[in-house]
Amino acid sequence: MYFCEKYPVVEKRELADGIYSVVVNAPNAAKAAAAGQFANIGVPGFTLRRPISICGIDKERGTLRFVFEVRGKGTAELAKISEGDELDILAPLGNGFSIPETGRIIAVGGGIGVPPMLEISVETCERCTAIIGFRDKSRIILAEDFERNGSEVHLCTDDGSAGQKGLVTFPLADELEKGDVAAVMACGPAVMLKSVAKMCEVYNVPCQVSLEQRMGCGVGACVVCSCLTVRNGKEMYSRVCKDGPVFNAEEVKFDG
Amino acid sequence: MADLSVKIAGVEFSNPVIAASGTFGNGECYTDLYPISKLGGISCKGMTIEPKQGNPPPRIAETYSGILNSVGLQNIGVRGFIDYYLPTLKQDGNVIIANVSGATIEDYVRAAELLDQSDVDMIELNISCPNVKAGGATWGISCDGAASVTREVRKATKKPLIVKLTPNVTDITEIAKAVESEGADAISMINTLLGMRIDIRTRRPILRNNMGGLSGPAVFPVAVRMVRQCYKAVSLPIIGMGGISTWEDAVEIMLAGASAVQMGTAIFTDPYSPLKVIDGLAGYMDKNGIKSLSEIVGQCQEW
Numbered sequence A: 001m002y003f004c005e006k007y008p009v010v011e012k013r014e015l016a017d018g019i020y021s022v023v024v025n026a027p028n029a030a031k032a033a034a035a036g037q038f039a040n041i042g043v044p045g046f047t048l049r050r051p052i053s054i055c056g057i058d059k060e061r062g063t064l065r066f067v068f069e070v071r072g073k074g075t076a077e078l079a080k081i082s083e084g085d086e087l088d089i090l091a092p093l094g095n096g097f098s099i100p101e102t103g104r105i106i107a108v109g110g111g112i113g114v115p116p117m118l119e120i121s122v123e124t125c126e127r128c129t130a131i132i133g134f135r136d137k138s139r140i141i142l143a144e145d146f147e148r149n150g151s152e153v154h155l156c157t158d159d160g161s162a163g164q165k166g167l168v169t170f171p172l173a174d175e176l177e178k179g180d181v182a183a184v185m186a187c188g189p190a191v192m193l194k195s196v197a198k199m200c201e202v203y204n205v206p207c208q209v210s211l212e213q214r215m216g217c218g219v220g221a222c223v224v225c226s227c228l229t230v231r232n233g234k235e236m237y238s239r240v241c242k243d244g245p246v247f248n249a250e251e252v253k254f255d256g
Numbered sequence B: 001m002a003d004l005s006v007k008i009a010g011v012e013f014s015n016p017v018i019a020a021s022g023t024f025g026n027g028e029c030y031t032d033l034y035p036i037s038k039l040g041g042i043s044c045k046g047m048t049i050e051p052k053q054g055n056p057p058p059r060i061a062e063t064y065s066g067i068l069n070s071v072g073l074q075n076i077g078v079r080g081f082i083d084y085y086l087p088t089l090k091q092d093g094n095v096i097i098a099n100v101s102g103a104t105i106e107d108y109v110r111a112a113e114l115l116d117q118s119d120v121d122m123i124e125l126n127i128s129c130p131n132v133k134a135g136g137a138t139w140g141i142s143c144d145g146a147a148s149v150t151r152e153v154r155k156a157t158k159k160p161l162i163v164k165l166t167p168n169v170t171d172i173t174e175i176a177k178a179v180e181s182e183g184a185d186a187i188s189m190i191n192t193l194l195g196m197r198i199d200i201r202t203r204r205p206i207l208r209n210n211m212g213g214l215s216g217p218a219v220f221p222v223a224v225r226m227v228r229q230c231y232k233a234v235s236l237p238i239i240g241m242g243g244i245s246t247w248e249d250a251v252e253i254m255l256a257g258a259s260a261v262q263m264g265t266a267i268f269t270d271p272y273s274p275l276k277v278i279d280g281l282a283g284y285m286d287k288n289g290i291k292s293l294s295e296i297v298g299q300c301q302e303w
């Protein structure tokens, strides 16, 4: 069940230069939402809505949280929103993560792929190990949020200005080596997802990845948001908005 | 409330607002928001006789007041449509229009034969898709092509036949006349205008298919102009579309000559926009004492 409504913004903060956290009061959408789903957000003056992952769900307060980075004209316009304004939201959309009831979960996020991982940590707390990577110290977001949930956090930066220097795949290899991992879940740049998926295959650990694609409707109607997948041994285009955005990694043809 | 009903090719629509092909799936995706029976009709996702995979992504790019798409007719095939989607559509929806494409005349004819035996209310021949190499627009850009597809499909079905025209031609009225003379019951127009966008950083087209079809408010004046030209050139009823997003747009294109409208891209911006257009039209009729929308069709007073 999804909704299309204008919801009041109850909190807006800048987390890093050009990266914003926005909380809206949306009781019906919050009630229906699950980790890994997204919203298609209307931006005044633009034909297309912007897909943004749901970063936080508070069913009791009836709020949804989004964290987005200014990338182009639409997100720049979106960044102008203030507390008290209304946000035009179509949500919750798509298939989220399926989180195993027991066992250790590794949540891997790269850059602006980190926000959709946070809700996994909310649900799994100490069971969750978060491996989050950023370009440099100035781009770090949400690290304390993961810690507050009781999750262990491995912080990586490309240039070593904070945490471990290098890619998220280094700490991921260590964690997988320790064994006893129920699932790996990941969101980030395509190259990152591809290497995460490959490592999970080697260690024989189930892996779910959250994909991005340019979208039209966001609800499965227009088939513009396709990604190449293999289902029942057959190559076919799936819809990121409806069949995803979260897919089992073995279904995804990353070079398609 | 005003009586919004319209009749096209003998088919009664409870209101003149129809979801445009390719933008509303097969009616299954928006039911969380409203019942599809609110719409006068649905033109279903373009179908071909065999299932089609479509073009590689990205398939969409934003433009000023519009979008480019290059879906390339991804669909599950006519049989899949009839077995899987049609029963629910017939049960929940109003007028169901099957939108058909093909690479060869044979493809169109085989699709029409199957649909003729089905529960669809009308067939809309898409001879205007700019996103597939063979077929689609290649039929719609010449009078001979348009005439021969219409002629052969006409023989294959008794269902009311709409032919959907492409704007990517020099003189659209010539095509309209050609399909009228071969037995089309109505025309719908316009399909998308061929366009292109390039990412200046990568120097790559944004669409993986390089080019795609432009739709949305950007094309509206072109649609109004072409509907007007065809209204004057043929006597077939016209289903107008291309960039309609408000009830004022709907009135405008009806004044140009459209008997009903389709809305596509506007649904992406606001899924409720078709319902807002329906309400707006009702208010407009009440306010102006219009008893039937047929009173305004084509009533533009040209200088």
Ligand SMILES: Cc1cc2nc3c(=O)[nH]c(=O)nc-3n(C[C@H](O)[C@H](O)[C@H](O)COP(=O)(O)OP(=O)(O)OC[C@H]3O[C@@H](n4cnc5c(N)ncnc54)[C@H](O)[C@@H]3O)c2cc1C
Pocket: A038, A048, A049, A050, A051, A052, A053, A054, A067, A068, A069, A070, A071, A072, A073, A074, A075, A076, A112, A115, A116, A211, A212, A213, A214, A215, A245, B061, B062
């Ligand atoms: C399922 C999903 C979840 C996402 N979650 C987040 C998130 O939580 N936080 C965040 O900052 N970003 C997220 N993104 C990426 C975000 O949608 C884009 O950064 C944004 O659409 C860019 O819009 P723009 O107008 O600023 O850029 P422009 O380049 O001006 O946009 C032009 C068009 O391309 C589309 N587009 C451009 N980049 C992307 C992209 N990477 N993915 C999809 N469409 C794109 C835009 O939506 C728009 O239609 C997500 C994308 C998807 C598909």
Ligand SMILES: Cc1cc2nc3c(=O)[nH]c(=O)nc-3n(C[C@H](O)[C@H](O)[C@H](O)COP(=O)(O)O)c2cc1C
Pocket: A216, A222, A224, B020, B021, B022, B023, B045, B046, B047, B069, B071, B073, B099, B126, B129, B164, B190, B191, B192, B214, B215, B216, B217, B219, B241, B242, B243, B244, B262, B263, B264, B265, B266
């Ligand atoms: C994503 C997308 C897919 C489309 N697919 C089809 C199709 O399968 N068959 C067809 O006849 N037209 C198709 N069209 C064209 C629309 O039906 C319509 O003619 C066009 O978009 C103009 O109307 P609009 O501006 O209201 O969208 C498609 C348009 C879009 C945007």
Ligand code: FES
Pocket: A214, A215, A216, A217, A218, A219, A220, A221, A222, A223, A224, A225, A239, A240, A241, A242
């Ligand atoms: S965006 Fe329309 S089907 Fe995914």
